[in-house]
Amino acid sequence: xxxxxxxxxxxxxxxxxxxxxxxxxxxxxxxxxxxxxxxxxxxxxxxxxxxxxxxxxxxxxxxxxxxxxxxxxxxxxxxxxxxxxxxxxxxxxxxxxxxxxxxxxxxxxxxxxxxxxxxxxxxxxxxxxxxxxxxxxxxxxxxxxxxxxxxxxxxxxxxxxxxxxxxxxxxxxxxxxxxxxxxxxxxxxxxxxxxxxxxxxxxxxxxxxxxxxxxxxxxxxxxxxxxxxxxxxxxxxxxxxxxxxxxxxxxxxxxxxxxxxxxxxxxxxxxxxxxxxxxxxxxxxxxxxxxxxxxxxxxxxxxxxxxxxxxxxxxxxxxxxxxxxxxxxxxxxx
Numbered sequence: 001x002x003x004x005x006x007x008x009x010x011x012x013x014x015x016x017x018x019x020x021x022x023x024x025x026x027x028x029x030x031x032x033x034x035x036x037x038x039x040x041x042x043x044x045x046x047x048x049x050x051x052x053x054x055x056x057x058x059x060x061x062x063x064x065x066x067x068x069x070x071x072x073x074x075x076x077x078x079x080x081x082x083x084x085x086x087x088x089x090x091x092x093x094x095x096x097x098x099x100x101x102x103x104x105x106x107x108x109x110x111x112x113x114x115x116x117x118x119x120x121x122x123x124x125x126x127x128x129x130x131x132x133x134x135x136x137x138x139x140x141x142x143x144x145x146x147x148x149x150x151x152x153x154x155x156x157x158x159x160x161x162x163x164x165x166x167x168x169x170x171x172x173x174x175x176x177x178x179x180x181x182x183x184x185x186x187x188x189x190x191x192x193x194x195x196x197x198x199x200x201x202x203x204x205x206x207x208x209x210x211x212x213x214x215x216x217x218x219x220x221x222x223x224x225x226x227x228x229x230x231x232x233x234x235x236x237x238x239x240x241x242x243x244x245x246x247x248x249x250x251x252x253x254x255x256x257x258x259x260x261x262x263x264x265x266x267x268x269x270x271x272x273x274x275x276x277x278x279x280x281x282x283x284x285x286x287x288x289x290x291x292x293x294x295x296x297x298x299x300x301x302x303x304x305x306x307x308x309x310x311x312x313x314x315x316x317x318x319x320x321x322x323x324x325x326x327x328x329x330x331x332x333x334x
Contacts, residue, residue, distance in 0.1 A: 008034040008142055023153040024055050027146045032057035035139050037108065037129030040064055041150065044072075044123055046243060051096060051124055060128045061105035071097035095124050107132040110139055112147035116155050118240040119278035125150060177250040179228070180235035188249025188257060192305040195247060195259045199299035206261045206299045207268050210312040211238065211275075213254040214291030227254075230290050237282055241275040255313065265298055 011030045017023035024041055031039045038060030042051035050069040064070065073094045095113050111126040125147040127135065175187030183191060192208065199206045213230055231254070238256055239248050247259040260271055272294065283290055295316030302308040 017153060020150075020153050020157050023150060027150055028055055028057040031127070031142060031146055034142060035110075035127045036131075036134045037061075037127050038064055040070075040124075040126050040128065042070055042124045042126065044121065045069065054123075061101070061130050063104045064101075064106070064128055071100040073097050095121065096126065101128065105130050108134050110135045110143055112140075112143050114147055114151040114154060115281070116151065116158070116240060117282075118236045119281035120237070120240040121278075122151075122154060179231060180250050182235055182239065182256070183247075183249035185249070185251045188247065188251050189305060189309065191247040191249065192257075192259055192299075192309060195261055196299045196302070196305040196308060200301070202300075204262050205264050206259055207263050207265055208257060208259050208297045208299060208308055208312045209268065209272070210251070210255055210257045210295040210309075210316045212252075212293045212295070212313075212316040213256075214293070233282055234279070234290060234292075237279045238275060241271065241278050251309065251313075255316065257309065257312065259299070265296070268296060 008030050011026075017026065028039050028041060035058075038056055038058040040053050041055045042053050044051055049072070051072060053064065053066050053068045053070065056064065056066050073096060094109075094111065096109065096111055098109055101109055106128040108129045108131060109126065110128075111124050113121045114123040114125060115121050125143055127139065127143060129135070175183055175190065177184040177187075182188075195204075195206050198204050211234065213227075213234060231250075234256055235250065238258060242248050242258055243261075245261045247261065249257055251257045258271075260268060263271070279290060279292075293316045295312040295314065297308050297312040297315065299305075299308055302311065
């Protein structure tokens with residue numbers, strides 16, 4: 001590794017940043033001096049249909065500057081493997097659509113996702129160049145260190161916002177589940193009632209999903225450490241996968257629920273896939289391996305929010321093979 005690249009790594013390892021903007025400015029500035037092409041920092045769009053460039057440094061292919069929306073390898077985040085980075089096209093794990101970037105003139109693409117501790121991918125740090133075969137292992141190393149640093153800074157911002165949100169939740173008292181910090185069944189029913197009324201007025205179309213943890217881990221409330229860990233993991237990943245407009249809660253001993261607000265039934269598999277992919281990343285190399293059963297129910301047309309919730313729970317608890325085992329996005333259409 002050349003002295004310039006060692007110097008870049010040292011620059012990335014020491015500073016304390018005032019905020020995420022300061023971190024992005026410093027990191028991209030350092031990388032642009034050591035990695036060929038244009039260095040871009042992108043944020044996944046809320047609809048999971050693209051990656052918006054929030055900062056860019058250096059020179060490279062046209063159409064990849066600040067505020068550009070880069071195409072993703074797949075519109076359904078849950079069907080996309082986490083990007084690992086590489087020289088040009090990687091082995092099926094791209095976050096960005098490499099073919100589309102090549103049409104813009106990018107002959108070499110190196111990308112690393114910004115991944116949170118709950119498995120959620122929020123953005124990408126990438127290098128793009130108009131010349132082929134310009135990136136080597138040293139560039140992958142620098143980009144990887146930088147992506148980890150920016151991911152940490154991003155998550156620290158979210159955690160501070162979460163602390164503020166938890167303080168507000170404290171005022172809800174008995175409507176909060178003590179183990180997960182999510183609304184409990186009573187609290188979630190209040191949220192569901194609001195969304196059910198809007199759906200039945202025709203204001204917005206929404207879907208309720210329930211996720212029941214497998215029978216081997218459903219003793220969490222009886223003091224089983226593995227079960228308690230499973231509950232915590234599912235709660236964190238489910239809440240991290242949801243949009244800010246969605247509603248999430250723990251509605252039973254081993255059952256969670258989310259209202260996908262403004263979501264049609266045929267759009268729900270994208271959320272299920274995104275949730276499953278994040279859950280798999282978090283539990284991939286450690287216990288517990290969480291098994292889930294999925295239930296789904298549109299809000300519109302049901303006589304009450306209680307009925308909506310019961311129908312979704314019954315679907316998740318169904319003993320037949322169609323509804324048991326690891327939840328599949330395909331099950332949402334049933």
